[in-house]
Amino acid sequence: MMEELNVALIQSHLLWENPQANRLMFAEKIQNLPESVDLIVLPEMFTTGFTMQPTNIDDTECEKTLDWMQDLAKTNQVALTGSIVFKEKEYYYNRLFFVHPEGQYKVYNKRHTFSLAGEHKVYEPGLNKLLVDFKGFKICPLICYDLRFPVWARNAEDYDILLYVANWPKPRISAWDALLKARAIENMAYCIGVNRVGLDGTGHQYPGHSAVYNVLGEQKVYSEKESILTTTLSKSHIADCRNKLKFLEDRDEFNLL
Incomplete structure (x- = not known):
């Protein structure tokens, strides 16, 4: 168990529907990270961009990624997470993998598919929330549109870190900023949001705004440019704030049906 967790957020452009080129690009960026990094976070659909044409991607690319x-996780002895287009049997998923340094992994399928873009017509929605234990930190990873639904993110499990990977476009970026901060405050947890930058193959612009907020909603890192952001998360910060401000003890009790 560790008292601190060193996290790297890779905010990058994405090459449209080109998994091999994106893997090479991210591999180069990861090579330049400091050895102290424990967890690397990549954007949503980091090998393709936010495509609604998964049939354009060869099925073999799922396992290749x-x-x-x-x-990469084994070689660099880090945890690595991000979502990709993934086909299982005849179904497509927007699937996040959390890969541990030893190579074991857990998966989370995006619960709230983005109907405005027709994602619900192409990708199957996930049914289960995922909690990952990593180096003494309990992490809840979610994907993009999930950010708009606080009930799904509700901290009923006393997790330490809420993590979002995204392709969040420029016209609604103010909502991204506000909701990341709100999720941190209401759940008394660190909130990490990793977005992409640049244009995608459909002409949508992405402005970054990747950020990390602490338990009190204070911003630790932030960028609007292609960049790698690093920060350190502290267990004592979480414990001190929760012991002093016992807001989670007053939360309403209910279950999702």
Whole structure:
């Protein structure tokens, strides 16, 4: 168990529907990270961009990317997370992988598919929330549109970190900023949001705004440019704030049906 967790957020452009080129690009960025990094966070659909045409991606790319994530995690002795287009049987998912340094992994399928873009017509929604234990920190990873639904993110499990990977476009970026901060405050947890930058293949512009907020909603890091953001998360910060401000003890009790 660790008292601190060093996190790297990779905010990057994405090459449209080109998994091999994106893997090479991210591998180069990861090579330049300091050895002290424990967890690397990549954007949503980091090998393709936010495509609604998953049939344009060869089915073999799913396993190739998972193998790539496992190899990088083992080689660099870090955890690695981000979502990709993934086909299972005849269904497509917007699937996040959380890969541990030893190569084991857990998956989370995006619960709230983005109907405005027709994602619900192409990708199957996830049914289960994921909690990951990593180096003494309990992490809840979610994906993009999930950010708009606080009930799904509700901290009923006393997690330490809420993590969002995204392709969040420029016209609604103020909502991204506000909701990341709100999720941190209401759940008394660190909130990490990793977005992309640049234009995608459909002409949508992405402005970054990747950020980390602490338990009190204070911003630790932030960028609007292609960049790698690093920060350190502290267990004592979480414990001190929760012991002093016992807001989570007053939360309403209910269950999702």
